[in-house]
Amino acid sequence: MIGRPLVTGNRHTCGVTRSFGVASAALALALVLSACTVTVEGVALGTGRVVNPDQQSDVDPTFINNSDGGEIDKLAGTVVKDVEKFWQEAFPKTFDNKPWQPLRGGYYSVDTSDKTAPAPPCTDQASDVEGNAFYCPSADIIAWDRVALLPVLKNRFGEASVMLVLAHEMGHAVQRRAGITQSAQRSDPQRFPTILLESQADCYAGAFVRWVSDGKADRLRLDRDSIDPALEAMVLFRDPVGTEQTAQGAHGDAFDRVSAFQDGFEKGTQLCSEISVDNRTFTQRGFLDEKDEATGGNLPFDNTVELLETDINAFMQSELTKLGKQWTKPKLDRVNSTPRCSRGDQGPVAYCPDDRTIDMQTRGRLAELHSEIGDWATGTIVSSRYAMLMLATLDKPLTGPEAQRSALCVSGAYSKSLLNRVGNNVFALSPGDLDEAVQVLLGFDYPARDLEGEAPATGFERVAAFRVGAVDGLKSCNLA
Incomplete structure (x- = not known):
């Protein structure tokens, strides 16, 4: 209260990429050390499983560049196949009957624990992806850390959190296909601030998760109880408290991010596509003064x-x-x-x-x-x-x-x-x-x-x- 927030460290994926967001070092450590999530007292959470066990074997992860063929990439591959199907159906309905265009650069799984592992496009080395997933518009690819991100999310927050992260990155690919290009962002940054683009991607992810929970996906399934742990992951990946909403790379506070996800879940892709600086209010804001910053809020x-x-x-x-x-x-x-x-x-x-x-x-x-x-x-x-x-x-x-x-x-x-x-x-x-x-x-x-x-x-x-x-x-x- 009284404008005294807690500061945590952060870093952002640079320039050309759009990432899900990055947990602070302290929170990332907590992810690794904790294998459980907060549970509601007296209420059992869902199992966290989202993949139909009868269908996961149908997904061959070899279409993923640099994949090791392991369980994490099978899960990621299962998710992206259903995300692709969702947008094949939803994109024409949302954007004047334009057909969906698959990612021309494809998908990249990154072993960030191996210093000799090949780096995905838009990065210099594999370690640049550590703890993150991102979309790169110049190469039209989605990449993820299969060692220090997806398995950690799965273990703590359930498979739905992996679904949410990859659906968010596909949301950035949707933006590019809808005409929100890098040149448009550079020429009119006030119209396309980063926090707005991230909010829209969170909204698109919510619309996809609703489609899955309604039983429309080929391979994925989701009970509503499993959404809560995934939303807790959004809290983890919020911006550091005190970040200005105008900051380069801003994704939003937890309230902004969960709000955008719920808007997509409840109202669909059309609303997401219409999010703009004229109709979206963000609650994220900076410190009032140095005393606020120092005292923790x-x-x-x-x-x-x-x-x-x-x-x-x-x-x-x-x-x-x-x-x-x-x-x-x-x-x-x-x-x-x-x-x-x-x-x-x-x-x-x-x-x-x-x-x-x-x-x-x-x-x-x-x-x-x-x-x-x-x-x-x-x-x-x-x-x-x-x-x-x-x-x-x-x-x-x-x-x-x-x-x-x-x-x-x-x-x-x-x-x-x-x-x-x-x-x-x-x-x-x-x-x-x-x-x-x-x-x-x-x-x-x-x-x-x-x-x-x-x-x-x-x-x-x-x-x-x-x-x-x-x-x-x-x-x-x-x-x-």
Whole structure:
């Protein structure tokens, strides 16, 4: 909060290439060391398998340049074959009946552990591809690291993450075929900033993943639960917190990237093709000042709660007045044990309808998430319980899917109200705070729980409902 983000290192694939993004060194190490991903408490994730075992043997990876014929390249080959089929169908429908043109340069698998391995086009040596995948428009090729990227993603986030990465790179090939050439980017960089092109590629990847999840692919399959770990990979490959959205090579923060993916998943390639600087707003932004950069962007737990309590009450009062209702400030009870004031387990913060209070566990899970993720993990969970009180004030349902979505939407709308505040000592979101919201929503269902403790099963659904309010404000939450 208050504009104090955490800085991590980064590097970008240079010039002519368009990459999925590069994890910071610290996060890349975490990838290698960890073989598991965050799981939602009480909810089982999918298997992470996306390849139909009866079909994978049909893909001969020898069409991939420099392939070793191993399991990773079989997986990559299976993915790109279905991505090609998707665009054979989707490209003419999206771009005035123009036929899809296959990549003239093909695909390259790179053994970045071998100093003598051949380098793919657009690079000087194999190690240039380490930890990355990219599309090179001048050679019209897609290349990937089969040693330090794809197997690591598969092991931690499941096969769907490999699908997402390669579909993103194909999205850049789509852009070139749609007329977004290197010369066009150079001549009008304000119209084609890097972050816009990356957002569009994320959107195209989302449209492809939806096609797979709808059962239309020849070789791939996907249950919805397997999407959550893949989205966690997008969080990993976000830009370093504090990166300006105008920076060369910017891909977007986690909120921007997941938003673009969900837009493609929900609305298809036509919307993706129409993304422009005129209709796309990005939340990524730089530090406010050196103090913000130095202090890391996170307030201590007690300070966060104290400032949040004052601010969110003012927000609720203002918004309910517009709706012709009166906001009664609830008592925020700080408790040591898990709140037990409702019919079900709402998690470490609970709205208590009998006396219209909000119970908050000051030790345990909430404080741990504050430390592990950041202060807007706390803000997202706590604001969702105030959202439940807003729903009660408006005589809206407090249980069931509508209540769950509405609580998330209101929480998102409150976050939006904090996003563009400026000035000294102003309670506002810092760079990276919306990413913290995405992380807590993907990993935990606390912000979505209704009075009975029920919530949407997938992080994808939770982020989508939160994003409605975070993008379009309270008017989009259908509370009137």
